[in-house]
Amino acid sequence: MSRYGDGAGSLNGDRAVSLYSPVVDAAARTPDALAVHDHTTGLGYGELDRRADTYLAALRGRGVRPGDRVLVWTDKTAEAVAVAQAVLRCGAVHVPVPRSNPAGRVARIAADARPALIVTDHTDRVHGIDSVPCAALFQEAAHRSGGTHRSDAAHHPVRPDDPAYILYTSGSTGAPKGVCLSHGNALAFVDWACRELDLTAADRLANHAAFGFDLSVFDLYGAFRAGASVHLVGETLGQAAEPLVDFLLERRITVWYSVPSVLVLMAEYGELLERGPGALRACVFAGERFPLKPLKDLRRGWPGVRMLNWYGPTETNVCTSYEVTAADLARTSAIPIGSPAAGDRVALDDGEIVVSGPTVMLGYWGAAPQAGPYRTGDLGRYDADGLLEYRGRVDDMAKVRGHRIEPAEVSGALVAHASVRDAVVVVVGAGLDARLHAFVVPETGCAPGFAELRRHCTHLLPPYMAIDALHTVGGFPRTANGKVDRAALGRLVARGAGV
Template identity: 25%
Template sequence: MITNILTYLDQNAIRFADKVAIADDRNSLTFAQWKQQAEAIGSVLGETINKQMRRPVLVFVDRRIEGLVGFMGVVESGNFYVPIDCKMPDQRVKLIHDVLNPVAAITTTTADEKILDLIDFQGIRIQYTEAIKHDINKEYLDEIRSKVIDTDPLYSIFTSGSTGVPKGVVISQRGAIDLTEWLVNTFEFDETDSLGNQTPFYFDGSVKDIYICLKSGATLNVIAKKYFTFTKLLMQFLNERKVTTIMWATSAIVLVGNSNILDDNIPHYVKRVFFAGEAMPAKQLKVWMAKLPNAKYINLYGPTEITVDCTYYVVNREFNDDEYIPIGNACHNMEILVFNDNDQLVTVSEPGELCVRGTGVALGYYNNEAKTKEVFVQNPLHNLYDDKIYRTGDIVKYNEFGEIEFVSRKDFQVKHMGHRIELGEIEVAINAIDDISNAACVFIQEKDHIVLYYTTNSGNELDIINLVKDKLPKYMFPNEVYHLTAMPYNMNGKIDRIQLKKEYDI
């Protein structure tokens, strides 16, 4: 039984030593080179952090393969990696840093170094290009490998937090291994496959691309962001790299479908189309299905807290244009429980909260016991032994085919442009602006729009987006902004968000 994700890299560094494993626009590495460079980074880390284990290490990432090498280098050292977007606002990096107190950071560019300076980073700095030249300390790496078990943390990815402080979801080796085994075995990936990665490495959707590559021997091609602006070039890229599988955000699938590029430019080698992140309208998916009728189409669903995905649906029937694709049923070694407000299992067509149990359930939120206890809870069906489930906050229902359909969110957390966002985090950032007296966000699902309402002490309008651009990533920017003379409140003294939505609809 595999207990360490690095076993996949070890095996393929022998089986496919000279085969390209990972490639971007500029560089590529074979499996043997990936392993060698990861071991060098792991050796440097071990020496500089005095052989500490199970501690967080920041890895700066962009649309480049260096981040993937950094990830495996951190795992070689017995620690867990935390992807940091090199374009992330300094303030958000600072918040993540303060939660983690990381022991080290792996940087590639001078811009990465400047971010560490701005957040007053006190840990060890590892420069990628220097680290990969370091001598490999095989004795140390073997010692570390003997101590790692499959419930140890593998990575932490930060999601939005309602208090304005991001939450670091900690995922175990076992969660990632089980996901990888299921994906590769169920969808029959092997060394002849070529993956086209669209999802940024600081989002959990990319975990699938990385670990399918590691286990199966497939080549992982990192698609530069520019290709989604010039979709004709995107199709050329997919064909030149002979990409057989894409695992993209729903929004990316829809973007390409709406561009009409598939009318004249077909990705000839694609045989699997996975989509995830938000509900997929059948109308948009039909564009792809008409142009690539022999491909397999798979809807994947799951929050970061359950190791990427917990349900899947292989599209196997016709849908009307106004329907959404179901999220299906549980992945291997995962169980889905849908509870009503009384914590009873729902009946067919009865909406309820989707909850998950299984090896994919995260270890919790790093250094945040209170938030962990809110959503990682005892299975309400019994109290006979410790049986942890994760409450997703997603409202779903079973259809007449026994498939799960997504309905809505339970709270203020929304899916916007493929990202899970706490509206509260946006409000915290807005309220921190001078002259703001109050701010509230609502989400208009039909338009996929975040709408911000705010009031000011002076009564003057402000250039909100300009004032918040250094505090929030772009995908959290409100799509529409309205200045109010007074904020509506309900009888409980809370902002009346129902009234705000009514005002929007007027």
């Protein structure tokens, strides 16, 4: 039997029921073992456990109760991990928002999530959210966690179906949309991933994704589940090829997980293949198609490293997996997204990928609970070997720079400019070449320029939603039923429509 027991066991064979219990267990078992390390600070499991309990007491002192949402808008640090653990121990719901999100977008997320508290490392960041209390817990409690636990730090017991966190993604209505996942949703995926990769306490995982993105769930909770260590890649390092390769080698990372575009960047500009994999034994990627040539180069250059392609929208965690082997060097088309994972059931309904099972979300925050299988909006088909292939989307949602983007949210930000009457955003290109083209109908008078609109959007959108090109038009082409003809706009780009 696996040391994970029936699929939800921890290192000591006990069944975990919450996302905070692995840290508690590891702290009791190996308190001095490294748990999390950022660019300056490393916390052992015992210290992470103590700091989490200190923050837990601080949260309760500010009135946070089970079921409340706590929005955490901070840099990606070990202290932020301790705060997240405290939120979960309180029975509250963790709402992580990456530091790169501007205050305007945070305000919209807060209006939707209605948090009891916003935790930030600098209270002067928050503007226009006066209705929500704000706390710089880091300044209050960061170094008051020594000694025994506080007597009022008892952890709130949770059930598998209790909500654990809300991840905000780009929304088709023009506003961010909150995906609510339970402790059980996350553990079903994390436990499967631990078995799939045979994680042990000796592993060193890299965390490249921001805490507000679903890829971080495996990095953090997979490491804690195995009693391993997780090493945080700072957001400023996220697209720096050579420093990322330095990080991989100097931190002796054994398991890497990121979007393919980051690995391609590291290979093209960071001499990833020339410098070798170091201690790496498993490389996992997800979130977008991996172009075939650089993938083959990586597979050929790292014969001793396992390579896995994971698929699943935020709403399902990871629901399929495919391991890339030497046999794939003969492929002439994109690799498949594979077979069902984590106990999920994956089917095609009129070509659309539909998922049901233990990793599927509770629902969108503020909307009705998820009922029945989740329709992903992704198109798929089975290859000759019965493996699932990704074939595109049924709607306008796209992956750009490894992030899920609804063009409507970007066009909504553009229309908020006083000189823009209407706007449509079209994704041109695919995979690593995908770019956001904005078509803008100006109000009477001088049309705003590209730099001005980019600057305007920085107050409403995160950096990965920045437009790549601007086209000023008098109106939009329409289909026979009156909808904007996005294909025609794409053809305008191909013909070199003016900027």
